[in-house]
Amino acid sequence: MADQDTGARPAESFEASLDELEKVVKELEAGDLSLERSLQLFERGVGLSDGCRKQLEEAETRVEMLIRKEGKIAAEPFNPEKPENA
Numbered sequence: 001m002a003d004q005d006t007g008a009r010p011a012e013s014f015e016a017s018l019d020e021l022e023k024v025v026k027e028l029e030a031g032d033l034s035l036e037r038s039l040q041l042f043e044r045g046v047g048l049s050d051g052c053r054k055q056l057e058e059a060e061t062r063v064e065m066l067i068r069k070e071g072k073i074a075a076e077p078f079n080p081e082k083p084e085n086a
Helices: 014-030 035-066
Strands: none
Touching (some): 014 035
16 A cells, blocks of 8 residues: 555656656745655655656657767757757
8 A cells, every 4th residue: 555645656747747846845945844844845856856867868868869870879969059050
């Protein structure tokens, strides 16, 4: 019997995890929390952060695999500020 508050939750979408992480941070920054609640939120935040980081790493790997040069997979840095036709 899994309790949802223990951190044993199914994998969430990146967007949902990021949204929840932002809420956790705001609640922690607001203060006026008990030590136990602060620790619970911190643990949840660390778990969400790790999950987001892993999802971003997986996405980066997928993007790198899609970029091909001369028939070989070649990673290219992503620079969103650089215009494509520059």
